Amino acid sequence: MKKTYVYFILYLLSFFNSVYSLPKRQEPIGAIGGSITLSIEGRFTCTSGFPVKKGDLGDTDTGLLLAGHCATKNDVGDKVYVENNDGSLGNLIGEIFKISYGGGNDFALIKLDHGWFGYPTVIGPGLDGKSEILKVVQISSPEVDSQVCLTGSTSKSVCGVLIEAEADASLNVQNKFNKDEFLQLDELNVIDTGSSPTRFGDSGAGVFVTRRAPLGLGMVAFAVGIYVGFVNDVVDHQEAYYYPISTVLETFGGLELITHSLF
Numbered sequence: 001m002k003k004t005y006v007y008f009i010l011y012l013l014s015f016f017n018s019v020y021s022l023p024k025r026q027e028p029i030g031a032i033g034g035s036i037t038l039s040i041e042g043r044f045t046c047t048s049g050f051p052v053k054k055g056d057l058g059d060t061d062t063g064l065l066l067a068g069h070c071a072t073k074n075d076v077g078d079k080v081y082v083e084n085n086d087g088s089l090g091n092l093i094g095e096i097f098k099i100s101y102g103g104g105n106d107f108a109l110i111k112l113d114h115g116w117f118g119y120p121t122v123i124g125p126g127l128d129g130k131s132e133i134l135k136v137v138q139i140s141s142p143e144v145d146s147q148v149c150l151t152g153s154t155s156k157s158v159c160g161v162l163i164e165a166e167a168d169a170s171l172n173v174q175n176k177f178n179k180d181e182f183l184q185l186d187e188l189n190v191i192d193t194g195s196s197p198t199r200f201g202d203s204g205a206g207v208f209v210t211r212r213a214p215l216g217l218g219m220v221a222f223a224v225g226i227y228v229g230f231v232n233d234v235v236d237h238q239e240a241y242y243y244p245i246s247t248v249l250e251t252f253g254g255l256e257l258i259t260h261s262l263f
Contacts, residue, residue, distance in 0.1 A: 031119035034206040037153035039083040046070035047205040051118025055255035062118035067203040068101035104186035135260035140222035152202025160193035
């Protein structure tokens with residue numbers, strides 16, 4: 001009788017699994033924010049910008065902003081990986097989903113996949129000035145003479161003084177995808193970084209301002225823009241250029257910044 005009972009239980013389990021197939025084990029889910037070193041197709045190193053949602057991504061997916069010249073081609077589809085500290089390829093996190101390069105623009109949108117989702121953080125100076133993970137809480141449009149920062153994969157944390165805040169600066173660059181011509185990037189703002197320069201590999205990094213959070217909760221970040229390039233006009237003096245965050249969000253179908261609550 002006991003043996004018959006065991007066989008009956010096994011039969012029920014077999015029947016249940018055949019009719020109601022159990023869900024397969026999901027991929028590990030990982031959160032990824034700004035200031036992370038990325039490798040595009042294993043060829044170009046750039047820095048992740050702010051995490052976003054909605055707009056061209058639809059209602060369920062999330063993404064990361066990036067500089068357009070980080071792509072290997074002026075088209076979509078490039079695979080995007082986290083780059084390990086030793087330069088090797090880490091996790092595949094998504095692909096270039098949208099790109100706007102030319103016509104004054106130089107930015108792109110990564111669609112996250114493979115279990116990854118956007119998380120609103122950047123790396124920046126904390127209360128003691130040392131780099132730490134900061135929550136991104138809102139968008140800001142700082143005025144001239146404000147201190148603004150970015151953290152790139154090459155230069156790490158760089159802060160400077162905003163010297164152009166009306167999105168009317170331009171930058172002439174060599175066309176990434178056609179070396180025989182130059183492009184003019186328009187509607188940029190400019191940071192005087194002094195003797196703390198940005199470098200190649202920092203492209204795509206989120207530009208932000210920091211403020212003290214209420215109730216002694218440390219520092220938080222306010223999203224300002226996406227960094228795309230620099231000019232060294234004199235020795236030990238650099239100007240860094242970025243697109244205002246609103247320009248990039250509007251271009252890709254009215255994206256929304258993913259943010260933390262202050263509390």
